[in-house]
Structures are given as structure tokens and as C-alpha cells.
Amino acid sequence: MSLKIRRVALTNFRKFRDPFVLDGLTDGLNVIIEPNETGKSTLLEAMRAAFFIRHNTANRLARSYAPHGEAVAPQIEIDFEARGEDWHVSKRFLKSASVEVRGPNGRAQGEDAEAQLQALLGARRDTSQAGDAAAHGALGLLWVGQAQALDVTPPGEIVRDSVRATLEAEVGTIMGGAAYQRVRPRIDSQFADYWTNTGRPSGRQSAARTEQEALERVATEAAARLAALEQGFADLEAARARLKLLDRDLADTTDAERRKALVGQIDVARSAAQLRDTRRAEQGRLADQVKGLQDLTVRLAEARKAVSDTAAALASARDKRSGLEEELAGTRERAGTARDRLAMARDTRRAAHAALDAATRLVAARTRQAEIARARQRHAELLPLEAELTAARALGATVIAASVIKALEDRERAVDKARAAVEAGATRVEFAGDVSGVEIDGIPATPGDRTLSRETRIRLGGAEVIIRPPAGLQSAETTLANARDDLAATLADHGVASVADARARNEAARDAVANGRTIEARIVAVTPAVPSLGIAAGASAVKSFVAGLSERADAEAGQEEPDLAALTVAAADTDSALARAEGTDETAAAQLRELEARNAPLMVQAAGAERDAVNAVAQLAALEAKPEVARLEEALSAARQHEAEALVRLQDAERAANAHDVAAIERQIGVLDKRADVARTQRIDLEKAIAGLEARIEAEGGKGLADRAAVAREEADAAAANLARVTQEADTLKLLRDTLENARAETSRTFVGPVARRARRYIERLLPGADPNFGDDLGLTSIARGGPGENCGDLSKGTQEQLAVLTRLAFADMLLEQGMPVSLILDDPLVYSDDTRLDLMTEILTDAATRMQVILLTCRDRAFRHLGNRITLTGAP
Structure with a gap:
């Protein structure tokens, strides 16, 4: 049963800011051909929103319905026919969201209206953020958006279930039929009591596991409390035994007597x-x-030796330095002479190069003056050329476009054609002889020919001749007058008197354009670049340079021409003389530096030796001035003897001190005191522990912990047995459900044959001899054409798009057999089809339109304008 859209009204929906209404849709093929950006895809999106998107959703898709930058409420109204009955849906999004559905049984609003739409269209609730076509049922498959048909995709779950129901009789199975529908929901219901949809334990299984874990914790806690009570009795006996041992140790006086003795020894x-x-x-x-x-x-011995050594080193340094002084003086004199000659050579070179630079500048100035004179000459030649070029361009700008000339010629031919038509239909009258007394429309006639194009009255004496030309002559005259007016207006617009004048003007303009190109070439020739004057190529550079020149005369015109060659040779000679002087100076300086480098360490050595000798003498004098130096050996012998006697006394004192070690005695006393303190602390702790154990035993002993532990263990074992039973039931249900699902999947594969047979009748029209192959999900996977199958993904984009449309038509036919509301909408279809296949596909779509409503949204006027009911988006933005 075809779903038929009758009317669509939009307000504030994306680009349709103002109210917009689309109606005039017929039952068959409807074609909406409009340019890009006129709202065709938006129209399809609005229909999807009205039928499938919940009115109170505020997800990203719903927010995109509002016009960009505006906080308004998108609203959609659709009148349609489904199951042979008239329906109306009105839906408002975002602000004051609402929905209302009117049908043969009255009105419904809110959630009831949404549920009624889903039941009517065979859809389910769409909870996705961007819109899930699989949740839209048959229309989700058959309403194809822009570029969505470029890949061959399988139908959604809702469509697959409907197709399976249609084909059950053909494949001879009850899977998915009434018997299956009675069994499967019961199994699913029981399965839901034990498992989640993803196969995780839940419901009764989770409750049994939770109960078993809780009872196991209770049993473990009871057993732990019983074990803790029994351990308390053992800990109490052990604590009392340890307390007896501590009391016996504290009563012993051995440590006290030993401490008293140690205190006496410490003094x-x-x-x-x-x-x-x-x-x-x-x-x-x-x-x-x-x-x-x-x-x-x-130190005294070392000072005396240092005085002797430094005196010898000073004498040696002075001997080495005396032989180098005479050679150093001669080298310094030669170095001074070389520096004087170098200064003279530099002065001579500077004077020669100054003369050469002055002569070079003079020659360059004279060369510049010559270039300036030539620039002025080129400037004088440039000005008349530019004037000629301006005149040529002005004349060339008067050219009349070829299209205008053609229009003038067409209008002139129209005038000639209209004139010929008038002359062909007019009546010609010739007057000869004596015409006195003859009047034409009250005016005296004259001899000769006259053309009559309208009703004319000729009076001949008392008689009157009425001449009526053909009826069509009046319109011919009107046509002639209009043609003359058009010609005259066009000529006046372009300032010419006739078509011949226009042609003559164009010839003159073309000659001027050619002459302008010649003048431009001459201007380029007379305005070359002059690097020496800084002039770039081009007329503007030459004019700017000449405009900046002064009119003063050349100040250097009377000077004598310098001899650059002689000055250059003289400068080169001074360069050679300077080089020789620099070489001599560098050699003398190097020799001087070498001798000074040899002399410098000798000077440093002599100065150091002199300083060391003075220091050694001073140090020796200071040591010899000490009073103990006079009797140094006797004092040293007596000090050594006293040191030996003191060492003997120290050894005796150390032996006495080692026999009575204060630190060792104090450590022994500390050990005895610590032992007593620890024993007293331990006795207090034991008494506290014993009191706690006695209180705990007294509190726990009368609670019957053993009986409680036994009961808790029995309950935990019973819960474990219940969990095992429930787990077995859950595993059994899961196995049964998986078995049914596997059987259903196996049966689904038997549906492929009927689906392929139904699709083949379409595909063979497009690809003769092709055999389609479908997968378990009823999606087209490959095409066999007399050989191995070709995957759909390997086919051209055009073939994929054509197959996607054809398989949708096959599914639409099967859904029609089910009585499902079916409608085919294609947005910009068949964009990659060649002319032959495009004609074939349009034939197939035209044939399909006899069974269902088909709406094509396209921008290709040439390809689809001959099809179906043509609709315009009147009022579209």
C-alpha cells in the first residue's frame, strides 16, 4: 500500500524562514527540478523530522532544524494518505515542542501521537543523535538522501523482518512465523529474567549470586567470631603465664646488687x-x-742553601742576556728605517690614486652628460608618440561589439522583411491623364503610382470608389513600424546613423587598435633602460628622470681631458713600491719580534733570579736572628729527653684508666636500668591485655557463637546450591535462545533466493545476464556476469548507485505485498549515470510509479524534465 504525500508546509525550518507550502503531489511520479541551494534536500529532511524525530528531543539533529543564528521553533505540517485513509501530522520542535496527529479515528497528541505514527509507518523510536535510518522502517530504506545511494547497503532490521514474513510461505519454514512468534517471546521473556541484552548475568541470576555472596559473608563472619573467641581463651592462659614469669624476674635482687657495685667503681x-x-x-x-x-x-739549612743557589742562578741569567743586547740594538735600527720607507711609499701611493680617482670621476661625469643628452632626445621623441597612442586608443574604444553589429543587421533585415510584406500585401493604384476632379480621401489626386495599405475612398465626379486592402496588411504595417523603431533605437544608442556607419566605425577602430600596437612598440624602443643613470625601461621612467633634471650648463666642459692610462700605470707603480716597502717592514719587524721574544724570557729569568736571591738572604737573616739558634742543638736534645719522660708517664696513666673504663661501667648500669623498666612496662601491658581478654570472653561466651556459625554455614550452602541451579537454568535458556537464533539465521539464508529472484528482474534490465548475490543480511554483495562474481564495492560509482536504487525497488515491491506504507523519494539520483542507463532507469522509475508514489528531487532539468508531474518550489528562498 503506497504512502502518498499530499501537502507539506514548513515554517522556520532551516532555510525556510518564511512560511512555505508544497502541494500538487500526485499518486504516481512527481519531479521537483530546482537549482542548487533552493531547499530540495531540506524538504526531504523536514519530512523525515515530521514522521520519525520525536518532537521533544533537543539533540544535535533537532537543534540543526532552526535557521542559522535564530532562536525560533521549527514547525512542519504534512497531509498524507496511508492504508487508504487521510492523515495529518503537525510537529513543532525546540520551543513549546508539540505534536498532533489527526486520522480517521480522531486526534492524538504528545507521546500517544508519536506512538500512533510509529505503528502506522512501521518504525520504532529513534534515540540516535544524528538520525538512524534503520529505525525508520521501510521509509528509512526508500527515502534516499543526497549521495546516500552511492553505496549498496543492506536493509535495516525492521525491513528484514517484514521481508522474512513475506517470504516465509515461499521458503517453507515457520521461523519468524506465528509458531516462532509464540515461542520466541516466551524464551526472550525468561531469558531477560537471567541475562541482559548483551549477554551479561542479571535478574534472577544476579539476585541468586548476590544472596549467595551475602550469606557466605555472614557464615564467614560467624566462623571468624567463633575462632576469635576460642583464640581468646588461649591468649588469656598465655598472658597469665608470662605475667608469672615477669613477677619472678622483678622479685630477683641480683641486678640491684650488681648495680650498686658498679656505682662504687665509677668514681x-x-x-x-x-x-x-x-x-x-x-x-x-x-x-x-x-x-x-x-x-x-x-728551615735554617734550607735558607742557607737557597742563598747559594739563587746567587748562582742570577749570575747565569746576566751572562746569557749580555750577549743578546748588541744584536737587538742593530735590529731595532733596521726596523725603524723600514717603517720610514713604508710611510713614504704609502704617501706616494695615496697621491697617485687620488689623481686617478679625480680623472675617473671627470670621465664619468662627461659620460653621464652624454647619456643625459640622449635621454632628453628620447624624451622629445616620446611625447608625440604618446599623443598618437592616446588618440589611437580613444578611436579604438569606439568599436561596436560584434553582437551589436549582428543585432543591427538582424533589425535591418527585419525592416526589409516587414517592408516587403507590406509591399506584397498593399494595393497599387496608378493615375494617368487628366486627374482633375479626382480626390483621394478628400485630397486632390496627382498623376502617378500610389500604394494603398488601408481603406481608401476615391471620388470620381459623382461616383466614389472604396478600396479595401487585405486585412493582414495592417499588422504588417505595424510590424514594419516596430522594426523601424527598434533599428532606430539601437542606432541611436550607439551614436550611428546607419548599419553602414557602424561598420565603417568598426573598421576605423580596428585600424586604430593596430596602429596603437605599432606606436606602443616604438615607445618601448625609444625608452630602454639606462643603468648608468638609474633609468628603468619604460616611458614613465624616462619622463620622471627628465622632469628631475636642472637646466644648468656643464661646469666641467672646459677642462682638459685627463690621461687615464698614464695615471693608471703610475698608480700601479706606487702599488708595487708600497708592496716592496711593506715586505721589507714586515721582515724587519719579524726579526725584531723574534729577538725581543728571545730577550723577554731572559729578562724575566734575570729579574726572578734577582728577586729570589734577595728573598733568600732576607729569610736567612730572619732565621739567624731568632734567640734559640745560638744553642739550637742543646735545646733540641733537652726537649727530646723531656718528651720521652712524659711519654712514660702517659703510658702509666693510660694503663690505670683502662683498668677502670667509665663508659663501660655506665653502659652496664644503663643496661640494668633498662631491663627493669622494660619488665615493669611489660607487666602493665600484660595486666591490661588480661583484663581485656577476660572482658571479651565474658561478653562473647553467652551468645552461642558455635550455633550461629553452624546455622550460617547451612544457609550459605543452601544459597550456593540455589545459585548453581539458577546458573544451570540461565545457561539452558541461553543455549536455547542461541540455538533458535542460529536456526533463524540459517533460515534467513534461505530467504536470499527469493530476494535475489525478485531483484534479478530489475537488474537484468540494467545488466543483461547478470546474476545478483545477496548476503545473510539481505544486502547485495556481488554481481556475476558469466564469470566470477564482482564485489559491489569494486563496481563504478554509477553502477553502484543504479544497483542501490533497483534493490530498493525490489524491497519496496515485497513491502507492498505486506501492506506496508511505501513511498520512494530520491534526492539528486543517478548523478553518475550515462545517457543510455539514465533513460533505462527513468523507464524503471516510471513503471514503479504505477504501484507507489515516487518523488524525484533534482537539479538536472535536461535529464528529468520530460517525466511525470512537474512541481515548482513556489515561494522557496
Whole structure:
């Protein structure tokens, strides 16, 4: 049963800001041919929104319905016919969203209206963000948007189920039929009690598992409390035993007596340690005294040796330096002479190059004056050429376009044609002899011919002759007058008196254009670039340069021409002389630097040796001035003897101090005190623990924990058995459901044959001898043409689009058999089809329009203007 759209009204829907109405749609083929950007695709989107998009949704798709930049409410109204009855749907989005459906049984609004639309059109609720065509049922497959038919896609689940129901009788199976529909919902209902749609445990299965886990936790907790009570009795006995041991240890007096003895020993140990420290300090002082005398002896010997060594080094440095002084003086004199000659050569070269530069500037100035004179001459030649070029361009601009000339010629021919028509239909009268007394329309006649184009009265004495020309002559005269007026208006618009004048003007203009090109070439020839004056190529550069020149005379015209060649040779000679002087100076300077480099370390060495000798003498004098130097050996011997005696006393004190170690005694006392403190702390902790255990046992002992643990364990075991039973039931239901689904899928494959047979009658008209192959999802997968099958994705875009339309027609026929509301809408179809296939496809669509309403939305006037009912988007923006 065909769904027939009768009227569509839009307000504030995307580009249709103003109210827009489309009507005049017929039952068969309707063609809407409009240019791009006139709203064809928007019209299809509006129909989808009215039928399938919920009115109260605010997703991205619904928000896109509002015109760009405007906060208004898109509204759609559609009158249509379905199942042989008239329906009306009105839907408003975003602001004050609403929906109303009117049908043979009255009105429905809100959710009831949405449900009524879904039931009527065989669709389901669309919850997607961008619109799901699969949820739109048969119309989701058959309403094809722009570029959506470029790929061959399988139908949605709703269409597949409808097609299966149609083909069940052909394939001889009940899968999907009444028996299957009675069994499958019951299984699905029971399956939903145990599993989610994605196959995850839920419902009774989850409840049984949750109950088993809860009871298992209760049983585990009861067993843990019972075990904790039993462990409390054991911990109480152990704590009481440890308390007895601590009481016995605290009652023992051995550690107290040992501590008392250690306290008595510590005073003796402290006195011995103090004596040892005193002996150690005394021994250290004497050792430092011995070391100081030994250092003084060594330093005195080293100072005397340094005085001797530095005197010898100073004498050697002075001997080495005396032999180099005479050679250094001669080298310095030669270096001075070389510098004087170099300065003279530089002055001579500077004077020669200055003379050469002055002569070069003079020659360049004279060359520039010559170039300036030539530039002025070219400027004088340029001005008349530019005047000629301006005149030629002005004349060339008067050319009349060829289309205008053709129009003038056409109008002139129209005048000639109209004149010939008038002359052919007019009446000719000739007057000869004596014409006195003859009047034409009250005017005296004259001899000769006269052409009569309208009713004329000729009086001959008392008689009157009435001449009536043919009736069509008046219109011929009107045509002639109009043609003359058109010709005259066109000639006046272009300022010419006749077509011949227009042609003559064009000839003169073309000659002027050719002459202008010649003048432009001459201007380019007389305006070359002059780099020496900074003039670029072109007339503007020459004129700008000449305009900036002054009229003063050449100041250097009377000077004598310089001899550049002689000056250049003289400058080159001075360059050579300067080079020789520089070489001599560099050699003398290098020799001087070499001698100075050899002399510098000798000077440094002599100065250092002199300084070292003075320092060594001063240091020796300072050491010898010390009072202990006079009896240094005797003082050193006596200090060593005192040091040995102090060392003996220190060893005796250390042996006494080691026998009574204060730190060791204090550590022993600390150990005894710590042992007592720990024992007392442990006794307090044990008493606290014993009291806690006794209180816990007293509190828990009367609660019957053993009985509770046993009951909880029995309940947990029962819950585990129930979980196993429920799990087995769930697995059984899942296996049964999967088995039914596999059987259904297997049966679905048997539907492919009937679908392929129905589609083949369309496809063979397009591709003779082709055998279509469909997949389990009823989607076209390949085409076999006398050989291996070709995947649809490997075919050309044009063939894919044609096959997509043909398979949709096949499904539409099967849905018609089911009584489903079917309508075919194609937006910009067959864009890649050649002329032959386009004609064939239009024949197929015309034939399909005898069974269902077909609407074509296209911008291709030439390809579709001969088809069906032509509709214009009147009022479209």
C-alpha cells in the first residue's frame, strides 16, 4: 500500500524562514527540478523530522532544524494518505515542542501521537543523535538522501523482518512465523529474567549470586567470631603465664646488687681518666716543642742553601742576556728605517690614486652628460608618440561589439522583411491623364503610382470608389513600424546613423587598435633602460628622470681631458713600491719580534733570579736572628729527653684508666636500668591485655557463637546450591535462545533466493545476464556476469548507485505485498549515470510509479524534465 504525500508546509525550518507550502503531489511520479541551494534536500529532511524525530528531543539533529543564528521553533505540517485513509501530522520542535496527529479515528497528541505514527509507518523510536535510518522502517530504506545511494547497503532490521514474513510461505519454514512468534517471546521473556541484552548475568541470576555472596559473608563472619573467641581463651592462659614469669624476674635482687657495685667503681674510674688526660696534654706540649725545634733546624739549612743557589742562578741569567743586547740594538735600527720607507711609499701611493680617482670621476661625469643628452632626445621623441597612442586608443574604444553589429543587421533585415510584406500585401493604384476632379480621401489626386495599405475612398465626379486592402496588411504595417523603431533605437544608442556607419566605425577602430600596437612598440624602443643613470625601461621612467633634471650648463666642459692610462700605470707603480716597502717592514719587524721574544724570557729569568736571591738572604737573616739558634742543638736534645719522660708517664696513666673504663661501667648500669623498666612496662601491658581478654570472653561466651556459625554455614550452602541451579537454568535458556537464533539465521539464508529472484528482474534490465548475490543480511554483495562474481564495492560509482536504487525497488515491491506504507523519494539520483542507463532507469522509475508514489528531487532539468508531474518550489528562498 503506497504512502502518498499530499501537502507539506514548513515554517522556520532551516532555510525556510518564511512560511512555505508544497502541494500538487500526485499518486504516481512527481519531479521537483530546482537549482542548487533552493531547499530540495531540506524538504526531504523536514519530512523525515515530521514522521520519525520525536518532537521533544533537543539533540544535535533537532537543534540543526532552526535557521542559522535564530532562536525560533521549527514547525512542519504534512497531509498524507496511508492504508487508504487521510492523515495529518503537525510537529513543532525546540520551543513549546508539540505534536498532533489527526486520522480517521480522531486526534492524538504528545507521546500517544508519536506512538500512533510509529505503528502506522512501521518504525520504532529513534534515540540516535544524528538520525538512524534503520529505525525508520521501510521509509528509512526508500527515502534516499543526497549521495546516500552511492553505496549498496543492506536493509535495516525492521525491513528484514517484514521481508522474512513475506517470504516465509515461499521458503517453507515457520521461523519468524506465528509458531516462532509464540515461542520466541516466551524464551526472550525468561531469558531477560537471567541475562541482559548483551549477554551479561542479571535478574534472577544476579539476585541468586548476590544472596549467595551475602550469606557466605555472614557464615564467614560467624566462623571468624567463633575462632576469635576460642583464640581468646588461649591468649588469656598465655598472658597469665608470662605475667608469672615477669613477677619472678622483678622479685630477683641480683641486678640491684650488681648495680650498686658498679656505682662504687665509677668514681675510681673517673679519677684515673682525669689523670690520663693531664698526662696526654703534657706529652703533647713537649712533642710540639721538639717538632718546632726540628723544623727550625731544617728551615735554617734550607735558607742557607737557597742563598747559594739563587746567587748562582742570577749570575747565569746576566751572562746569557749580555750577549743578546748588541744584536737587538742593530735590529731595532733596521726596523725603524723600514717603517720610514713604508710611510713614504704609502704617501706616494695615496697621491697617485687620488689623481686617478679625480680623472675617473671627470670621465664619468662627461659620460653621464652624454647619456643625459640622449635621454632628453628620447624624451622629445616620446611625447608625440604618446599623443598618437592616446588618440589611437580613444578611436579604438569606439568599436561596436560584434553582437551589436549582428543585432543591427538582424533589425535591418527585419525592416526589409516587414517592408516587403507590406509591399506584397498593399494595393497599387496608378493615375494617368487628366486627374482633375479626382480626390483621394478628400485630397486632390496627382498623376502617378500610389500604394494603398488601408481603406481608401476615391471620388470620381459623382461616383466614389472604396478600396479595401487585405486585412493582414495592417499588422504588417505595424510590424514594419516596430522594426523601424527598434533599428532606430539601437542606432541611436550607439551614436550611428546607419548599419553602414557602424561598420565603417568598426573598421576605423580596428585600424586604430593596430596602429596603437605599432606606436606602443616604438615607445618601448625609444625608452630602454639606462643603468648608468638609474633609468628603468619604460616611458614613465624616462619622463620622471627628465622632469628631475636642472637646466644648468656643464661646469666641467672646459677642462682638459685627463690621461687615464698614464695615471693608471703610475698608480700601479706606487702599488708595487708600497708592496716592496711593506715586505721589507714586515721582515724587519719579524726579526725584531723574534729577538725581543728571545730577550723577554731572559729578562724575566734575570729579574726572578734577582728577586729570589734577595728573598733568600732576607729569610736567612730572619732565621739567624731568632734567640734559640745560638744553642739550637742543646735545646733540641733537652726537649727530646723531656718528651720521652712524659711519654712514660702517659703510658702509666693510660694503663690505670683502662683498668677502670667509665663508659663501660655506665653502659652496664644503663643496661640494668633498662631491663627493669622494660619488665615493669611489660607487666602493665600484660595486666591490661588480661583484663581485656577476660572482658571479651565474658561478653562473647553467652551468645552461642558455635550455633550461629553452624546455622550460617547451612544457609550459605543452601544459597550456593540455589545459585548453581539458577546458573544451570540461565545457561539452558541461553543455549536455547542461541540455538533458535542460529536456526533463524540459517533460515534467513534461505530467504536470499527469493530476494535475489525478485531483484534479478530489475537488474537484468540494467545488466543483461547478470546474476545478483545477496548476503545473510539481505544486502547485495556481488554481481556475476558469466564469470566470477564482482564485489559491489569494486563496481563504478554509477553502477553502484543504479544497483542501490533497483534493490530498493525490489524491497519496496515485497513491502507492498505486506501492506506496508511505501513511498520512494530520491534526492539528486543517478548523478553518475550515462545517457543510455539514465533513460533505462527513468523507464524503471516510471513503471514503479504505477504501484507507489515516487518523488524525484533534482537539479538536472535536461535529464528529468520530460517525466511525470512537474512541481515548482513556489515561494522557496
